[in-house]
Amino acid sequence: MKHAFIFGTTIFLCEQNTLTYSDGLSNIEFLRILSFYNEQKGKVLTIEANINAPNGETIRISANANENGADIRLDVTKGRIKIFQPGHAEPVLDVYQFDPHEYSGLSSHVLNEIHAQHPDHVLTIKGNFFVGGAHFLIENEKMFIDNNGYANGVVNAHNGIILSAAVA
Secondary structure, three states: OOEEEEEOOEEEEEOOOEEEEEOOOOEEEEEEEEEOOEOOOOEOOEEEEEEEOOOOOEEEEEOOEEOOOOOOEEEEEOOEEEEEOOOOOOOOEEEEEOOHHHHHHOOHHHHHHHHHHOOOEEEEEEEEEEEOOEEEEEOOOOEEEOOEEEOOOEEEOOOOEEEOOOOO
16 A cells, blocks of 8 residues: 655655654654544544654654643544644644545645555644654645755655655
C-alpha cells in the first residue's frame, strides 16, 4: 500500500505508515498510523504519537488514547484526530484522512501527484509541536522545522518519511 502525507503544500509518498524526525545523529519516530479510516471495514483512523506540546509537556497517544495522562483534550472522529492543550483553539497535532471526493481542493501539484501515483490513503498533518527539541509548525501552506521552511515539494520517500531541520 502506498500512502500520501501532506505537510502544508509538500507531499510525501511512501509505503510505510510512520513519520520520523532525524537530527543527524538519531532518529525519533513521532507518529505512526495504526489503522486508516475505512467505512466498509468498520475501521477508524488510529494513531500512536510521541510529541511535546509548545509548553514542553510530553504527549503520548496510543491507539487514540492519552497514554501518559497529559493535560490535553482529544477530539477523535472516524477520519480525524486532533490534540488540544487546555484553553487553546488550535490543535497541537491534527491528523486528517481525506475522502477521495475532497482531493480536488488540494493544490495542483499535490493533486497531480495523487492522480499519478494513486496512493491508497491521503492524510494531512498540521500542528505546532516539538520532537527531540525540534520545533514543528505545520500550517495550510508551509511546514517549518525549526527555522527551515518547506513548501510546494514532492518527495518519494522510498525509505520512509524522515524529516529533519536541514533543508535538502
